[in-house]
Amino acid sequence: FENDAVRHLFKQIFKASLQLQKDDSKKHLLVSRKKQAEDTVVTLGSTQVGNGTPTIVAGPCSVESEEQVRAVAKALKNNGVTLMRGGAFKPRTSPYDFQGLGVEGLEILRRVADEYELQVISEIVSPSDIELATKYVDVIQIGARNMQNFELLKAAGNVNTPVLLKRGLSATMEEFLHAAEYIVSRGNKNVILCERGIRTYEKWTRNTLDISAVPLLKNESHLPVVVDVTHSAGRRDILVPLAKAALAAGADAVMVEVHPNPAVALSDAQQQIDIPTFDQFMTDLHASKLFPSLVESK
Amino acid sequence: FENDAVRHLFKQIFKASLQLQKDDSKKHLLVSRKKQAEDTVVTLGSTQVGNGTPTIVAGPCSVESEEQVRAVAKALKNNGVTLMRGGAFKPRTSPYDFQGLGVEGLEILRRVADEYELQVISEIVSPSDIELATKYVDVIQIGARNMQNFELLKAAGNVNTPVLLKRGLSATMEEFLHAAEYIVSRGNKNVILCERGIRTYEKWTRNTLDISAVPLLKNESHLPVVVDVTHSAGRRDILVPLAKAALAAGADAVMVEVHPNPAVALSDAQQQIDIPTFDQFMTDLHASKLFPSLVESK
Amino acid sequence: FENDAVRHLFKQIFKASLQLQKDDSKKHLLVSRKKQAEDTVVTLGSTQVGNGTPTIVAGPCSVESEEQVRAVAKALKNNGVTLMRGGAFKPRTSPYDFQGLGVEGLEILRRVADEYELQVISEIVSPSDIELATKYVDVIQIGARNMQNFELLKAAGNVNTPVLLKRGLSATMEEFLHAAEYIVSRGNKNVILCERGIRTYEKWTRNTLDISAVPLLKNESHLPVVVDVTHSAGRRDILVPLAKAALAAGADAVMVEVHPNPAVALSDAQQQIDIPTFDQFMTDLHASKLFPSLVESK
C-alpha cells in the first residue's frame, strides 16, 4: 500500500465507489427527483401548491370558537387566501395546557371553510383519528413532534387526503425525506414538505429557520415545499422579511398564524399576528414582486 | 424610573417575582422533588431501580430469533443482570429497513425471559398496542422519537406497567419532565427516565451524551434515571468509560446493547457489542467500585 | 403571597421590571438602533454599503497568484461589481494546510484592484498586522474564528479602515453585537456585520445560514449586514436561491467566492464557483428584481 501508483488507483476507485454507494442508497426513494423529474402539484380547490406560483396558508394556532375562526376566514377571503390552517388536536409540552377542541374543532373549521370557500389544513396526532379526519379536512398536517411517529405516517399513507408533513425539531434533510417516503410508499402521493425552523443554540428566535432547506428539498425531491414563518421566528417583527426570503428561495407557500386577538389566544400568544397585521403582511408580500398581485392571483 | 432608590426597589421586587413565577410554573408537576421528596423505586422482579444500588439493562437492539435472544439471556444471567431489553417494534428512519418482528418478537422475549428469570423491556410505538404489550413486557419503553407522541404517553399513563421514557433527540430537560408528567398525571407512577444522548454538531459520537442530565434530573425529579450508553456513543470503544461516568454521576442504571453476532445484526450493527465484550464490560464495571460486585449484588 | 390580588399586582410589576432590566442592559451599546436611529452607510469608493441599494462582494477564497486575482477582477468589473474579497492570511484548521501568501498576497490584491478600480476586502488575523493592513486593504475582514479574539477587535477599533466582522461559528446575536461594540467603542464606526452560517447538526450544508439574523440585526443595529452565501452553503448548487433569500430578507450585500479554476484551488475547492458560473449568478440576481440592474447600478 505504500506504492504511489497503487494508492492513486485506490483513490480513484474509492471516489467512484463512494458515488456509487450514495446513488445506491437514494435510488429507491419515491420522493426523489431521480424517481420523478416533474414537480408534484397538490390541488386544493382552486389553488395549486407546487405549480410555480407561490401561495399562502394562514389561520389561528388553535381553534377556540366559531366566531374566532370566522373572523380569520373572512380576513383570508379578503386577501385572496384560500388555504386555512387551524389546530383542533394540539400537541402541547405540558399535559396541563389547552389540548384543543378535538372533533368539535374540526367541525367548526369545516363549517366556516365551506361558508367562505376555503380549504382546511389541521393537525392529526393519533393514527386512529386519520380516517375520521378525512371527513373534515382537506389536508392532514403531521406536526414536527410527530415527524418520526411512524405509525401516524403509515396511517396517513393509507388514505388519499393530502398531507402536510412538518420537519422534526432536529431532523436532518435525509430523515425528513425518509419520513415523507413512509407516506408516499403507502400510496398517498400528495405530500407537502414544511420547513418550520430547527432547534439550535440561538434564542432570539424560537427556532432557526433553515432557509437552505428550501432549495435543497426542491432539488432533491419533486414534492412542494412550504415555510412556516411563525414557528420559525416565534416573534412577530421579522415575519415579513422571513416570508420574502422563503419565496425568494423558491418556497411554494408560506404559512403564518393569524388570530383576531393574539393576546388572549389559548396557545402561541406571543407569535400570532392580528388581522390588521395580516392585511399588512399580505400587502407587503404583494409589493415585493415575489408574490403574484391579488388581481393576478384571481 | 430614573430615581436610583425606585430602581433598586424594583429590582428587588423583580427578583422576588421571578422566583415566584418559576416556583409557580413548576409547583404542579407530580414528577418533581417538590411534590415528592423521596425517590421513586421501580420494582422489577428481584431488582429495584432507583433504590441507590445501580443496575444494568442489556439486550439486543432488535429481536431477530429465539436463538439470538436466548444467547443474550444466558450471558445476562451469567453476569447477574436481570433486566433484558429487546426491540420487537422498531421505529426506523427508512420504511425499507427491518421493522421488527412485532408481536412474535414480544412472545420470544417473554418466553426466554421466563426461562432465565429475567424482566423484559421493549419499545411500543402505537397507542393501540399498549394494552397488548402489558401481557408480554415488564417495562414499556417509549423511544426518543416518540417522547412527544402525546397520544402514546397518555395510553402508557392509563396502564400500570412501568414505563422507560427516553429523552427526545433534542428535548430540553423541561420538555422531558413534562413528557413524564403526561404519564404520571394519568395514574402510572412507575416511570424511569432515560438519557440517551442529544443531537449536536459533533460527529465522532452518534449523539452527545449529556452527562449533566443525570444529576439535574435526580435533583429535580424523584424518578429513576438510566443512561443508554450504546445510543449515546454509537460506537463500541468508549462504552466502558461512559458507563462508569454515568454511574459516577448518579445514574440508577446503565443500558447497553448486546448481540451474539453484531456484524450480521438487522439494526445498529456498528454499535452493539458481542457476548465476550459484554462479559468484559461487566468485569470492568465491577472492578471500578462504582458498581456492586456480582457477589454483593446477589 | 397566596392572595390573588397581590399575585396579580406582582406579576404586573414583574413584567414592567423585566422590560426595564432588558432596556437597561442594552442602553449603552453604540451599535444599537436606540443609540443611533439612522443607518450607518460605509462608503467604499463609488459603492455605498448600507444605503438601501444592495451590492455584491466577490473574489477568491485565497490569493494564489496575480494571474488568478486578475482573472477574477476582470469578471467582477464585467458584472459591475466593485468590491473584491481575497484571502492573504488564511486561518486553516490544520497547520499543514496552505496558510496564504501573507503580505505578498495583499500586494497582489492592491495592485490588481487599482488596475480595475476595485475595493479590496481581506482578512487579518493578528493584532500586530492591523496597522500594516491599512496600507493595502479598503476593508479589514475579521473572520468567524476570530469574532471573539478581543485583542484583534481592539486593534481594528483603533484604526479608521472599515471592518467586515463575521459572526462566530456558534455566536449568539448578542455576542455578535458585543463583538462589533468592541470595535465601535474604540472609535472605528465603519463596521459591517456578516452572517455566514452557524454550526448545527445538519450536514447537507457546511453551516446553517441563519436568515433570521438579517432582519434581527437590521432591527437591532444601524450597521450594514452582509450575507456570505459560500461559507453558509459549502456547496455551489444553492448559491443563487440563498443570495436571493438574503436580499429579500434585507441584506445590504451578498458575498460569494469566485475562482478561475476551483478544482485546483488551494482552499475551499468544493465551494467556489468559476467565472462563467459567477456571470450566471449575477444574471440570475439581476433577473430576480431583488437587485438593481447593471444599468441602474451604474
Added chain:
Amino acid sequence: FENDAVRHLFKQIFKASLQLQKDDSKKHLLVSRKKQAEDTVVTLGSTQVGNGTPTIVAGPCSVESEEQVRAVAKALKNNGVTLMRGGAFKPRTSPYDFQGLGVEGLEILRRVADEYELQVISEIVSPSDIELATKYVDVIQIGARNMQNFELLKAAGNVNTPVLLKRGLSATMEEFLHAAEYIVSRGNKNVILCERGIRTYEKWTRNTLDISAVPLLKNESHLPVVVDVTHSAGRRDILVPLAKAALAAGADAVMVEVHPNPAVALSDAQQQIDIPTFDQFMTDLHASKLFPSLVESK
C-alpha cells in the same frame, strides 16, 4: 456496475480504501497515539498531569486582589491541591465588563503561588504577551474563544512553557486536535487538552459537558485531558457529580473555580464556589474512590 459480483468487490475495495484514506489523513498528526503510543506526562512542580493519577486545578475566575488569591491559595494547600488557576487577562463578551488586572494580576499569582508552593495556570489572549507570560506562569491557558486563534497557537508553540488548550465553544474533536497540533508542531510538546462543555440548545447548563470527549481524546491522542466542570455546568449544584463523572471517564484532572466570596466576584459570580464548598467538593471526591486520598496523594 449492475452486476452483483462487481458491486460486492467494489464495496470491499471501498471499505478498505475508506480506512486507508482516514489513516492517511491522520498519520502526520504529532498529537496522535499512532505517532506516540505512550502518554505525554506534563510535570508541574511536584505534580504530574497525565501519569494515571488524577489531580485538581482550582482557583478564582479572575484575579481581583492579592488577598483574594491568598485566601484561595490557602484553601488549595489545605486540600493538597498544587495547581492554581486565575485569570489576569479576561476575554469578556462585552467591552464594558471587567477586563482583568493584566500583568499586575500575573504578578499577584506568581507571588502567592511561590509563597504556597503552587503552580500557576493563567490565560493569555495576545500572541505578543506569550513571551512575557513565561516569566510569570507555569502553564499558559488558551481559552475556548481563542482555540482557533492560530497566531496565538503558533506563539505558544514557540516557547517551552506548558499550554492548557481549551476546546472551542463548538469545536469538533478533529478541530481540537488540529489546534493542539499547531502548538506541538512548533516544538512545544507539553500540551494539556481541556474539555469545557460545548454549546447546544440545552439551557439548564451553561454548556453541555461532552463527557465522551474524554475517552475519545485519550484514545486518539497521547496528551493529558482535563475537564473544566465550572464552565461546563455554569451552576454549582452539579459540580461534584460532574467531577466524579470526569474522573470515572478517565480525565487526568478536573478544573473548578473557587472564590472567597462568589457573590461579589467581578466575573462568573453565578458559578464559582466558596471555600467551604470547595473543601466539601474535595472531601466528596476523595470519598468517591475515584481520586487518591489526601494521604496517598502526598
